Amino acid sequence: MNTTSPLWPAVLDHIRFDSPDPDALADFYRDGLGMAKIRIAPDLYLMNGPQRRLLIGKGEKNGQPFAAFSLQSDTQLRAVREMLLANDVELQPSPTPLFRDDALAVKDPDGRIAVFCLPADNVASGSHEGLRAAKFSGRLQHVVVATTDLDRLGAFYEKKLGFTLSDTVCAGEETGPDAPAAVNFYRADVEHHSFAAFLAKTVRSDHHCYETTCWNDIRDWADHLAEMGCTPWWGPGRHGVGRNLFFMAKDPDGNNFELSAELEHMPRIMPPRRWPNTQATGNAWGKAWDRMKSTGADRTVEAE
Template sequence: MQIDDREMVTVALPGAAAPLLRAHLAAVALTSPDPQALAGFYQDALGYEGQWLDGHWTGRLGARRLMIGPGAANNVDHTIFAVPYAQALSDLRGRLASAGISVVEARSQALSGAAIRFSDPDGNVLLFGVADPAEEIDMAGAARLQHIVFASDEAPAMVRFYCDIVGFTPSDYVRDEGQDLTSAFLRCGEEHHSLAVFRAPRKRLDHLCYDVTTWTDIRDWADRFAARHIKLRWGPGRHGPGNNLFLFINDPDGNWLEFSTELEQVVGSRPVKTWVHEERTLNSWGSAFLRS
């Protein structure tokens, strides 16, 4: 799929009155060369409650899940999104079929009933299914798994796939001096983004993000990490796209984890915002990690 990213919408949203997709990030399955150590980190540092089955760990923090199984570090086995009702899943299945995307029927404990499995242009495996109503009850004070970011050396193709076929809505684009796409922030509800794509030299997981309620929670999580001698790797700071406050740490496998609050809420339609690829876009308070 050859796509010129400069053809992407930058002024108004097509079909903004009726978004194609409403969903939320329900679960992420990571692989690790030492699943036991990685699961131990998430239980101690983040407060997950989990259990083991056949060498795979499933943890819950609030209403979202994290799974860990054997494999390479810094790798996502699959990502799960939940839609609110069966018709939304049927509509997605139809869009995938019309685009010639191979779909496999699947099941997951993070979802209610049937689900579908398919892959994006980079080979990232996705499961979509109907949300379990019980899964939407978050425990007070728990960080909520909120978004995932994929790095890609084919970012324009990835963004077109997620927007035109899966049905995400673009919130913000970031472009370099040549107007080539460097980042895209995509939403599937009122939160500014639940998935993003960053341009990078190779395909990989960029980071996972946990949403917390207030700026004070950012302080409290930083204190929690300090008590465990876990260094802050970036932040605190404020992103341009999304306007959210953030800090980052690494887990033992080197996966980047973001803790964020005050993410922009998009109610109804709005034009796609375009940002310049520079440090102040990624962090208006100071330094930034520019992926490309």
């Protein structure tokens, strides 16, 4: 177990989504998630809400080309740079205008970019004051991907980038050290995961999540989104792994987003655990979402 990674602590700061119609997708996140919609370049929107921000740009539907994690200090940035160079990780041009110019960008084995730096201080903020959903608590907290080679992707995030493995869900009910993995959850601070990867039939975005403060926040978000015609397709429930209350819904492009509360905290020294692949592991209150049976665009939990 790695308890000396310079990546600790880091938190998810923003992610980018691509859409054939970024203007319409940005409208959804403005009204649905309470984020100011700021056009910062042709076909590129900064969505800025309380404790949450996204970039939405023109591109292939369901594209999620990068995730950006913020660091605490220049000292930490230097240490992360040294770690990446020592691990022979090739640095890429930074894709995000929301971080400083000295951001560290790396390409993972699936071609997705991870960025590490401190936020730039010259970014337009806009105003989310008048937006109904801006009064609801929801901190952008984790991003999850699907991959066809979990062992390779997981090794990159853990061994090369310095994320800490929190939990592994095994492919079957056997949880021994040699049992193949179906899901890996990684953290870079005490929150159970800020990044996770599911084994699936295709490489794709899986979901992103906003952490709220309590069960009543989950209720308020569900009421608000339902009034917009955006109803949960999975949950409310409680994940077995991470123990968080949750529901999951889809934006107009079909990207899954999650509202969560009570996500487990794990101290840095806590060793990773291994879980059987059961319904209760995915959802203690009911059905799980089996990514190996899902294309990501369907509503597999309902269909089963």
